Amino acid sequence: MTAPSLERKALDMRRGACPALSAPMMTGDGLLARIALIDAISPGQLAELCRLAQRHGNGILDISARGNLQARGLTEISAPMLDTEVRALNLPLREGLAVEVPPFAGLDETEIVDPRPVAEAIRQAARGIEGLAPKMCLVVDGHGRLRLSHLLADIRLVAVRSGENICWKLMLGGPETTGKICGVFDDADAIATAISLLQKLAAMGNKARGSDLANGLPVNADAQPSISPFGLFALSNGFHAIGLGPAFGQAKAENLIALCYEAERLGIKSLKPALDHSLLFFGTHEACKALATFAGRAGFITSSADPRGHIAACPGSPACTSATIATHAIASEAAAECADLLDGSFKLHVTGCPKGCAHPEPSALTLCGTADGISLIGRGKAAKPPFASISFANTSASLRRIADLVRIERREGENSAACLARLGTDRLAAAVTSGRP
Incomplete structure (x- = not known):
C-alpha cells in the first residue's frame, strides 16, 4: 500500500481562527457560531439556547472539547439575529481572551486553591492587549480532581504547595505533560508574569503562541493524567455533579431540550458545558442519579466506561x-x-x-x-x-x-x-x- 498524498492548499491545512458569536465561521452545513460561557447557567437557559439554534440554524449543537457550545447551520441573515437574541438572555458570556478554569473550581474540596480570583484578575488586566493569536488560551488550574491538564494552553498556571505557601507553577505551550516551566510565583507575580508574556506575544504578531517563548525552558515532569468528566462526582457542601454528553460532542436541539426539562423536573438548578464535550449538571445525589438514568435511555454518554x-x-x-x-x-x-x-x-x-x-x-x-x-x-x-x-x-x-x-x-x-x-x-x-x- 502506498501512503496518500497529504498535499493541500495552505489555507485548507490551517486549523483556523475560532468562530465567535459575533463572527461565525463557514462550514459545510452553513455558518457556525460559538457560545463561550465563563460560568454556570440554568437548564432553562440551555433549553432556550437550543430553541434559538432551531430557529436560526439547523438545530444541531456541538459541545467542543473545551466546553464551548456551537450552533450550526446558520445563514448570513440568521447569524446576526442569533447573536442579538443570545445576548438578550444575559448569560455569562466570555468576551475577549480565553482564560479557563476547571469546571469544579470553588466546589472541589481536593483542589489546592480556588483558581477563579487569579483567572479573573488576568482576564481583566488583559482587556487592553490587542494583536494576540485568535486561539490564544490561558488555563488557571487549582489542581483539583477534574483538571484541564490535557487541553492545550499557551500559558498555564497550576497551583502547587511550597512549604506552607500556595504558589503557581507557570508553563508555556502544549498540554501540561509537555509544557515548559517558566517559574513558580505567588499570586501577584503570577498575574504580572502572565500579563507580561501576553504583551510579548502581542508584540510578536497574531501568529505567535506560548510555545514561541519556551525555547530553553525545562519540560514539566510531574503532570498527572486527566480523568473523565462522565459520571457522578461528590462536591463540597453536599453538592453533586453528573457528567453527561452527546456522542462525539454533537446533539439535536430537541434531545438537549428534553434533557433540560428533566433536569428542571428533578430540581437541578445549574449546569456547565465542560471539557471533553460534556455537560455537568449540579444537584443532589438523587437528582443526579435520576438524570443519568434518563440521559442513558436517551443515548447520552453517562459513564467513563462508555467507549x-x-x-x-x-x-x-x-x-x-x-x-x-x-x-x-x-x-x-x-x-x-x-x-x-x-x-x-x-x-x-x-x-x-x-x-x-x-x-x-x-x-x-x-x-x-x-x-x-x-x-x-x-x-x-x-x-x-x-x-x-x-x-x-x-x-x-x-x-x-x-x-x-x-x-x-x-x-x-x-x-x-x-x-x-x-x-x-x-x-x-x-x-x-x-x-x-
Missing part, C-alpha cells in the same frame, strides 16, 4: 467542507465493535482531514480521511505520514484487526495505549494488510 467517550471525532462530512469521510458513522462502528480496544488509555482520533481539529495532540491511533480513502497514523498527529492506507469499505475490518491484535498481544497490566506503542506501526500495518491479527 464513545474515548473517541475524538470531528463533525466530518458533509458538515465540514474539508472532510472526506463521515466521521461519526465510523466512530459509532468503532465504539460498538472495538470496545475492548477503547479502554480509556488513549483517544481514538477519527478526523475528516489532516487538520485534526478534534484532537490537535498526537494520538496512539488516528483514522484520517483523504481523497483516496483513510490513512492510519500511529503515535502522531493527523498530518503525520500513515503506516497504512485503506479504502472506506475496509475501515471497520481494519480497525477490528488492530483491536484483535492488541487483545492477543496485551501483557498483564498493560493498557491499549502501551500495547499499541510496544507493537509499533510495522506490526499494526502487517495486521491491516494481511487480513489477520
Whole structure:
C-alpha cells in the first residue's frame, strides 16, 4: 500500500481562527457560531439556547472539547439575529481572551486553591492587549480532581504547595505533560508574569503562541493524567455533579431540550458545558442519579466506561467542507465493535482531514480521511505520514484487526495505549494488510 498524498492548499491545512458569536465561521452545513460561557447557567437557559439554534440554524449543537457550545447551520441573515437574541438572555458570556478554569473550581474540596480570583484578575488586566493569536488560551488550574491538564494552553498556571505557601507553577505551550516551566510565583507575580508574556506575544504578531517563548525552558515532569468528566462526582457542601454528553460532542436541539426539562423536573438548578464535550449538571445525589438514568435511555454518554467517550471525532462530512469521510458513522462502528480496544488509555482520533481539529495532540491511533480513502497514523498527529492506507469499505475490518491484535498481544497490566506503542506501526500495518491479527 502506498501512503496518500497529504498535499493541500495552505489555507485548507490551517486549523483556523475560532468562530465567535459575533463572527461565525463557514462550514459545510452553513455558518457556525460559538457560545463561550465563563460560568454556570440554568437548564432553562440551555433549553432556550437550543430553541434559538432551531430557529436560526439547523438545530444541531456541538459541545467542543473545551466546553464551548456551537450552533450550526446558520445563514448570513440568521447569524446576526442569533447573536442579538443570545445576548438578550444575559448569560455569562466570555468576551475577549480565553482564560479557563476547571469546571469544579470553588466546589472541589481536593483542589489546592480556588483558581477563579487569579483567572479573573488576568482576564481583566488583559482587556487592553490587542494583536494576540485568535486561539490564544490561558488555563488557571487549582489542581483539583477534574483538571484541564490535557487541553492545550499557551500559558498555564497550576497551583502547587511550597512549604506552607500556595504558589503557581507557570508553563508555556502544549498540554501540561509537555509544557515548559517558566517559574513558580505567588499570586501577584503570577498575574504580572502572565500579563507580561501576553504583551510579548502581542508584540510578536497574531501568529505567535506560548510555545514561541519556551525555547530553553525545562519540560514539566510531574503532570498527572486527566480523568473523565462522565459520571457522578461528590462536591463540597453536599453538592453533586453528573457528567453527561452527546456522542462525539454533537446533539439535536430537541434531545438537549428534553434533557433540560428533566433536569428542571428533578430540581437541578445549574449546569456547565465542560471539557471533553460534556455537560455537568449540579444537584443532589438523587437528582443526579435520576438524570443519568434518563440521559442513558436517551443515548447520552453517562459513564467513563462508555467507549464513545474515548473517541475524538470531528463533525466530518458533509458538515465540514474539508472532510472526506463521515466521521461519526465510523466512530459509532468503532465504539460498538472495538470496545475492548477503547479502554480509556488513549483517544481514538477519527478526523475528516489532516487538520485534526478534534484532537490537535498526537494520538496512539488516528483514522484520517483523504481523497483516496483513510490513512492510519500511529503515535502522531493527523498530518503525520500513515503506516497504512485503506479504502472506506475496509475501515471497520481494519480497525477490528488492530483491536484483535492488541487483545492477543496485551501483557498483564498493560493498557491499549502501551500495547499499541510496544507493537509499533510495522506490526499494526502487517495486521491491516494481511487480513489477520
